[in-house]
Amino acid sequence: MITVPRGLVLFLAGLFSAYHVVLGIYSIDLPRTPGPTIFALALYALATALSLWPSSPMRMGLALAFFNVAVCVVIPLLVGSQLDGSARNGYATWYVAAVGTLMTITATRRRTTLAWVGVGALVVHTIIWAGPAQLLDMGVIGSVVWVTVAVLLARALAKAGRDARQYALAEREATEWQAAQEAHLFERQMRLAQTLRLAAPMLRHIIDRHGELDADDRQECRYLEAAVRDEIRGRKLLNDAVREQVMAARRRGAIVTLLDEGTIDDLDGTELEAVLDQLAAAIGESTADTIIARTAGEGSATAVTVVGLSSADARLSALGQDSPEPEVDLWLEIPRDPATASALGV
Template sequence: MISSPRLLLIGLAALFSAYHLVLALSSLSVPREPGPVIVAMILYAAVTVISLWAPTVAPMPGWNAALNVAVGFVITMLVLSQLDPQAANGYATWFVAAIFTLLVITVVRGQPIFAWIGVGVTVLSVAAWSTPLALTTTGVIGGALWVAIAHALSVALVRADQDAAQYARAGIKAAEWQANQEALLFERRRRLEQMDKLAAPMLRRIVASGGELSEQERRECLHLEAAIRDEIRGRLLLTDEVRAEVMAARRRGVHVTMLDDGGLDALSETDRLTTLAELVDLVDGIEADRLIIRTGTEGSGTAVSVVGLKDTGGDGTAAALGDDDGGDEVTLWHEIRRP
């Protein structure tokens, strides 16, 4: 479909082009023979329709621009062959304005080189037909000025479009930067609030006791330290239910490690909560010395993997780092699939 603004522009250009044909009809008595002039009128009407109604590709196809130049030369030859260069031909030189109108359309549609070739051909043709003085009496100078103005306006519009596109890209980048900063600020605030919620009671207890803590309170401090690490490394693995179950496991003596590698980023909030609800059920009452909770990688079918290890000799550190010769025995291996 053709948009209304483009249809309006095409209509105005068509009316202006048709005006030249009206001038041609009104001056058919001036040429020696009207036949060549009528052929020139038909050619002009046809190539104008092609130029105005062609698909709005940018720029105008090269064949179309070349056709405009070629038809302009043919029209010039057909009409000038029937005019007396020594007489005052009046509106019989309609073809000059008509050709330059066609060249203005050519330059506006992004083919200025072809348009200026057409200007040169018309100037040489008219000068050869009569004298260089005929360039002023037939309107060639004014037509060339039309093309120059159209070219300048086209360049200005292209630059304006480029500047607008650049400003739009800059605006998008600024909006993205602002959104990123706001997200970072929100995330920092949320983490600080969560850490304050976790640590503030114990910190107040430490201040009140002057640093004198019982053994149980010291163990609780270690659990809180691990919970704070979870807030940094666990990211989307954490909900209030997950935090509570993991803390309960730590208090039972289970060493819990939580790592979010981005495997939950693509999940919707509903799917993420469903996955973590299954994780809560799995951690509840688990018996293991070490528990590793880790998200799957992006594109993996696994949302969360849970590995339980039991220390059968040594401290289990080697096995946690991937050493098959370590003393940890796998007591649980469970993968929560993506919903």
């Protein structure tokens, strides 16, 4: 996209406005009273300087816009009071182009309604002071055209800016959607590959046995089903060490549940491996009957919470007493920061 430096635009606008000031000074007729014309020139120069101030925002302040309109009303009255509306005044009607220029700047800076008011005041003054026939001769129509073009350009540029922002937003959303789809595809492929690696030997064994499995084979299928479920629900809670310890715990009769809520997706590399190694060690050292490992909530300093529950003593039920709730055999909070884990001796 080709852009024009703002400084260059302001310089050209200032140069064009200064040209009207030069014409106004040149047209001062000393036999007449120069005071009103000089005051009009000073007002115009002040309004132009404020309107083209380099550090001003793109949208003109409302107070400045009203000031510009007031200047456009006052200047024709001041200068016109020293001229004869029925005669050809030449460069003495410099204020017509000056008003058009000032209102063009106002319209460009997104105060289109007030720009129409300012140039409309010029039209009304000219009709009353010199008659409708002078609208073309004095260049009033040209000033109206300038403002019209400025308004149309301002609206077109504003629409182009909105469209560009919408296209950028749509492109960003499309890129994010594509990245998410690719991530989901990669995740599915990885999970399928892992599932195939786990289940392929047993599937071949089932084929070789023509579907006739003994008790040990059926139990092994249950272990494999639980391992496949871990790949779906456990996601980032799994590495080779965790898989090995989970399978060992299940083989000794424990119930192991892994739940990944997606709150450790930002962990990667050594940080994630440190968390998973601590999780594997906790599962391997626990003698609990039920082990639950779950990622902590969003914004927590804890990465994974591990809970181990032991069943109540069966002898209490034999004596006719109510069985108590399962006892907590293991409670471990694995922090996200490996340095914190080392300091706590985890």
